[in-house]
Amino acid sequence: MKTPGDTGFAFPDWAYKPESSPGSRQIQLWHFILELLRKEEYQEVIAWQGDYGEFVIKDPDEVARLWGARKCKPQMNYDKLSRALRYYYNKRILHKTKGKRFTYKFNFNKLVLVNYPFIDMGSGRGVPQSAPPVPTGGSHFRFPPSTPSDVLSPSEDLRSPGVFSTVARRMARGSVSDCSDGTSTNSELEEGVGVEDRGGADRAFRGLLHPRLSHDSLFRAYGGPGGLGRPPPAHRVHADPLSPFPVSPLPGPGGLLGPTLSPALSMTPGSHLPYTPSPSLSPMLGSHFSFNPEDMKRYLQAHHQSVYNYHLSPRAFFHYPNIVVPQPHRPSAAPEKPPAALHHAPLMPHSHSLHHHQGDEQQHPSPFKFKLQPPPLGRKQRDGSASSTGGSSSSMGSSYAASGLLSNSLSCPPKIKVEPISDMESEEEVEVTDISEEDELPDDEGDVFASPYPANGSAPPTVANGALGAIAEDDLDEDVFKTPAAPPMGPLTLTLLGLKSEPPPPISPGGTLCIPLKQRFKRRWSEDQKMEADGEREDAEDKKVRAEKDEAEPAAREPGNVDGLRKSPCLGQGGPPAQRRASSELQRATAQLSLENHGTC
DNA sequence: GACGGAAAGA
């Protein structure tokens, strides 16, 4: 795989800036968490786990200690730290992964989209080098050249996360203790950086690229919740358990986006599969908000895809209607993608995790198996609280300064008002149900693995309602999205957001237009199954007959005769199995398209 | 362990 420096970026600068959180002048806990997460040396303390921003605090005491050191709060402990983390629940920055101790999950959609809403992803030219000014007057927002070779001024280079070689080392630094003396100290983090420096870029980019990416681990297709449920770690051959992004928006099997997706995500499509680096801290030492526009664009595009699969805030897109979801890359557009990969290429970002226990599902072009993981229900919404046992809590040990990437930034990141989320509109209330095969999707933690057509409590599971339900989670403005939507497949996903109009939904095969989605899917599935079964059976029979025939008339078999005809591309359905199969495939594809274009009843 | 209210500090 490529080295971190080849592509990708750290988590957006703003993620590390105190300014990113109005009112805060100090590093915020989630910043700190991200900071630790990107440090390889803290793998044993805290690490990405599961998918899409999920991380586990392996050593609560230590994390608390580090946090306490960072904040000069010697009395800090996990109990207090966790309280702080819990405050993020309402802010949707974080949510708890139920059933897993010390496991939380970042809602990067909230963190990213809300901060990059102004990007015109529809622009073929990418993000303008000079980004629109952000609401916050004093912020210095700009898009640096796409590549290091584009030359950044020395000062810029120091600030730009887009320059990897520099960033790799730099990002690991920037630890300024918030302690009263205001001095920068060599914290453990700082020390860790040194190690990273010595260890090379790969290590230094632990945060940029998932640490485990260094050993061929892969992220599940970012936008591909593509049904990428959460594979057990043991199956995560390619899915980086550390990655907050379950699936990669990268090209590759089913890949939809370009190689480098994001400044926030280091995308390093490997020779084998696409990678989705974990979002991590960018070497934000200054106040500049810089990143590669192309990367950002791709990232957001990918993120857009995730709307269907995760708690994204579609509202953000409505604020910026120009956002356009890219068409799946063609071979020519994605040279890095092995032609073979296209074969499976679903329109949605696809999982690379071929060994995933849900591999079959992932390979299936069907977009119906997405995992939607609504944040944990608030206490009020919860029927009951799940209690767990064990765990630890402790008081701080010795205090020492921990490093921090965030320091004195002057700029403010673009901000979009995050409207209060009522109990009812909350993504938490969106119970997403996998209408396809729930039983196939283990839910080891209460997360919901679902298709993009959740059984919205307030609406029947029609394509529109279902899809909307899926994206209605989070702080979505429901009204805006109450438009007919097509299944989240590639370009059609835009429909869900109402960003792109689609022609009237064609009548699906079998006239199932107004049949509940679930039913239609089942019907289609049955048809497909039947079709395949018939095809195989006929094929087998055909072979058998042929064999018998060959035995009986060995001399009659002349080149160009039977086989010649068999290979004829002009044969219709009545042709040989190969043709029938092709026809079947064609029909299936047609059905697929039909479904895709289905808005609603 | 996890949650969240409350009060207080920065």
Place this chain on the structure above:
DNA sequence: TCTTTCCGTC
């Protein structure tokens, strides 16, 4: 505004 601290509850 964001914790920090404390605490009762599940």
